[in-house]
Amino acid sequence: MRILTGLQPSGKLHVGNYFGAMEPAVRLQDEGEAFYFIADYHAMTSSQDPVALRENVRELAVDFLACGLDPARAVFFRQSAVPAVNELAWLLSTVCPMSLLAKCHSYKDKTAQGIAANHALFAYPVLMAADILLYDSNKVPVGKDQKQHLEVTRDLAMKFNDVYGAGTVVIPDPIIREDTAVVVGLDGRKMSKSYGNTLPIFGEEKPLKKLIMKITTDSTPVEAAKPTDGSTILALYKLFASPSDFAAMVKAHEQGGVGYGDFKKQLADAYWDFFAPMRVRRAEILADPAFIDRVLAEGAMRAREEASKVLERVRRAVGLL
Ligand code: AMP
Numbered sequence: 001m002r003i004l005t006g007l008q009p010s011g012k013l014h015v016g017n018y019f020g021a022m023e024p025a026v027r028l029q030d031e032g033e034a035f036y037f038i039a040d041y042h043a044m045t046s047s048q049d050p051v052a053l054r055e056n057v058r059e060l061a062v063d064f065l066a067c068g069l070d071p072a073r074a075v076f077f078r079q080s081a082v083p084a085v086n087e088l089a090w091l092l093s094t095v096c097p098m099s100l101l102a103k104c105h106s107y108k109d110k111t112a113q114g115i116a117a118n119h120a121l122f123a124y125p126v127l128m129a130a131d132i133l134l135y136d137s138n139k140v141p142v143g144k145d146q147k148q149h150l151e152v153t154r155d156l157a158m159k160f161n162d163v164y165g166a167g168t169v170v171i172p173d174p175i176i177r178e179d180t181a182v183v184v185g186l187d188g189r190k191m192s193k194s195y196g197n198t199l200p201i202f203g204e205e206k207p208l209k210k211l212i213m214k215i216t217t218d219s220t221p222v223e224a225a226k227p228t229d230g231s232t233i234l235a236l237y238k239l240f241a242s243p244s245d246f247a248a249m250v251k252a253h254e255q256g257g258v259g260y261g262d263f264k265k266q267l268a269d270a271y272w273d274f275f276a277p278m279r280v281r282r283a284e285i286l287a288d289p290a291f292i293d294r295v296l297a298e299g300a301m302r303a304r305e306e307a308s309k310v311l312e313r314v315r316r317a318v319g320l321l
């Protein structure tokens with residue numbers, strides 16, 4: 001079974017990305033042949049900045065490896081290292097109705113946010129379909145926000161097989177992570193870069209712990225019992241603390257006598273400890289810059305090998321060979 005997913009290099013990873021995307025991807029490495037890539041072509045649909053692109057790709061590679069991606073088990077590569085994906089995107093676009101793309105909410109959301117309505121942004125789901133079909137992927141783990149793109153992928157794959165013959169491309173199944181709860185941000189809304197309420201995974205201890213001290217709370221006095229429902233501190237603490245520590249903090253809320261400042265300090269310590277092994281791994285990776293290059297070069301080679309097999313089959317089916 002082949003499992004494939006892509007992550008956009010869009011700046012510093014936050015705790016929401018970790019629990020919503022990285023941690024599930026790392027777990028799935030054991031369940032099949034994992035192909036994980038950095039979606040650099042996709043990142044260019046919303047920002048055209050060469051310096052930032054280079055930096056963000058590098059940072060995502062380092063962070064993903066630090067979080068447990070194992071290059072001995074997973075094929076890890078940059079999307080653009082396999083330019084053949086553009087050829088498959090072109091072939092898929094010949095069977096893609098305009099109306100299929102016009103209804104995609106991600107395009108509508110992004111243009112509503114002020115991102116330029118360029119052709120690449122509109123065609124984004126076709127390139128994503130090509131990412132998936134180029135590697136005969138069976139399972140594609142994604143967040144809920146990508147559900148519609150997976151539907152487009154399946155539509156295009158079935159249409160392609162209708163036109164060019166059954167088995168020309170493999171129809172993939174999404175694994176939608178419905179179960180991963182939305183991670184709340186420091187202000188109690190969904191943690192998201194666009195809300196400016198994120199808690200990064202990596203960074204300096206003092207400023208990161210300071211962010212936690214800024215979490216919005218109500219003004220219940222120290223002595224009084226504190227609400228547990230809808231508590232941002234508890235929601236985040238649950239991610240990092242052991243079940244018994246979490247239960248103890250819930251109890252302390254109910255009993256009163258402990259102030260929010262103390263709860264935040266406990267949260268900050270649990271958060272810092274949770275990511276300690278990843279920080280150690282990250283420092284090791286950063287100390288050996290050639291390691292990243294080696295991993296990505298090796299991944300690119302294995303990805304290209306697989307892609308060329310699939311593309312040859314597709315080229316034959318459509319009459320290019
Ligand atoms: P983004 O960079 O916001 O597109 O996020 C990349 C992926 O991280 C998404 O597809 C989600 O799976 C995951 N993610 C981002 N923010 C959160 C959050 N607050 N809670 C859970 N998962 C998240």
Ligand code: TRP
Nearest residue numbers: 005006007008039042128131132
């Ligand atoms: N669009 C995805 C996102 O923003 C990233 C992505 C690109 C992807 N190509 C993919 C995910 C193929 C899964 C499969 O999160």
